[in-house]
Amino acid sequence: MSRVYNFSAGPAVLPEEVLKEAAAEMLDYNGTGMSVMEMSHRSKAFEEIITTAEQDIRDLMGIPDNYKVLFLQGGASQQFAMIPMNLMKNRSADYIITGQWAKKAAKEAEKYGKVNRIASSEDKIFSYIPDCSDLPVSEDADYVYICENNTIYGTKFKELPNTKGKTLVADVSSCFLSEPVDVTKYGVIYGGVQKNIGPAGVVIVIIREDLITEDVLPGTPTMLTYKTHADAKSLYNTPPAYGIYICGKVFKWIKAQGGLAAMKEKKKKKAKVLYDFLDQSRLFKGTVEKKDRSLMNVPFVTGDADLDAKFVKEAKEAGLENLKGHRSVGGMRASIYNAMPYEGVVALVEFMKKFEEENL
Numbered sequence: 001m002s003r004v005y006n007f008s009a010g011p012a013v014l015p016e017e018v019l020k021e022a023a024a025e026m027l028d029y030n031g032t033g034m035s036v037m038e039m040s041h042r043s044k045a046f047e048e049i050i051t052t053a054e055q056d057i058r059d060l061m062g063i064p065d066n067y068k069v070l071f072l073q074g075g076a077s078q079q080f081a082m083i084p085m086n087l088m089k090n091r092s093a094d095y096i097i098t099g100q101w102a103k104k105a106a107k108e109a110e111k112y113g114k115v116n117r118i119a120s121s122e123d124k125i126f127s128y129i130p131d132c133s134d135l136p137v138s139e140d141a142d143y144v145y146i147c148e149n150n151t152i153y154g155t156k157f158k159e160l161p162n163t164k165g166k167t168l169v170a171d172v173s174s175c176f177l178s179e180p181v182d183v184t185k186y187g188v189i190y191g192g193v194q195k196n197i198g199p200a201g202v203v204i205v206i207i208r209e210d211l212i213t214e215d216v217l218p219g220t221p222t223m224l225t226y227k228t229h230a231d232a233k234s235l236y237n238t239p240p241a242y243g244i245y246i247c248g249k250v251f252k253w254i255k256a257q258g259g260l261a262a263m264k265e266k267k268k269k270k271a272k273v274l275y276d277f278l279d280q281s282r283l284f285k286g287t288v289e290k291k292d293r294s295l296m297n298v299p300f301v302t303g304d305a306d307l308d309a310k311f312v313k314e315a316k317e318a319g320l321e322n323l324k325g326h327r328s329v330g331g332m333r334a335s336i337y338n339a340m341p342y343e344g345v346v347a348l349v350e351f352m353k354k355f356e357e358e359n360l
């Protein structure tokens with residue numbers, strides 16, 4: 001067996017320790033004589049798994065008691081609809097468009113109400129984060145929506161927008177649990193876990209209690225009503241049980257390493273190696289404005305599509321996988337999530353140096 005360095009944007013690398021633990025427990029979880037995949041979600045063993053997972057993410061993020069943590073299905077994309085269905089009391093919301101995911105979310109919300117695109121960076125192919133300190137936030141907006149880390153373009157909000165008192169809703173799929181966060185600044189924080197936390201199939205929604213009501217848009221399905229899941233502690237129906245179990249293990253793994261402050265230090269150290277190289281390289285260059293750079297997704301190009309393709313191919317042969325950029329931008333992208341070891345980034349940079357020498 002040999003593991004590669006997997007730079008995929010998602011589903012993405014998971015901590016090796018977690019995978020080994022899960023493997024060891026595959027046939028007999030904690031003396032139950034069955035795997036977590038095979039057990040009832042109403043069993044004592046699973047109840048303990050989900051309760052512990054919730055407590056651990058609460059501890060990690062310092063989630064206040066007036067916020068619920070929901071483990072749902074449907075991916076981040078389902079939230080694009082669930083958010084307006086539950087939150088659009090005035091049928092109006094403001095969206096800040098910093099990439100494809102925010103764009104898709106805004107388009108979906110348009111099915112339910114008026115969407116005001118109050119800022120956008122589409123004019124420069126989403127290569128920066130617009131100044132959001134004094135936006136024309138709509139008087140009647142039910143919320144202001146952002147995608148906090150733009151997985152495809154490699155930008156991140158370093159400062160949250162000034163929402164002028166409106167509820168902030170954030171898609172944090174690709175920066176979840178990568179740094180300490182002040183949950184009280186948000187009404188809703190959500191993310192698909194397959195980027196930085198666990199296996200595909202789980203989306204975690206952290207939502208302030210006053211936003212969970214029965215007063216949802218007419219026709220909202222039971223399954224798409226936050227209250228359904230909040231009241232049932234994410235056990236209204238069968239939850240994505242195995243995925244939640246793995247997420248729980250990842251929470252423990254993060255805790256053991258020192259929590260979110262440690263994750264932040266780790267990501268800074270890894271991203272620095274890669275960005276420092278890009279900034280002095282004669283062949284490769286980064287594609288976004290320096291001040292807005294994501295420390296999780298790092299896109300870069302040579303400027304020559306054939307050379308980019310050659311790079312991706314040769315990198316793969318060297319055990320550095322999934323470096324091809326998103327199909328909408330081309331070039332390369334290295335996703336360096338929490339579980340990517342520092343050594344993986346060093347190996348990538350060493351390979352880039354060698355490639356540069358051979359191809360200049």
Ligand SMILES: *Cc1c(COP(=O)(O)O)cnc(C)c1O
Pocket residue numbers: 010074075076077078101147149150151171172173174192195
């Ligand atoms: C991947 C991604 C999504 C889509 O996630 P799905 O779980 O596939 O629906 C949405 N937003 C962001 C920021 C993402 O990175």
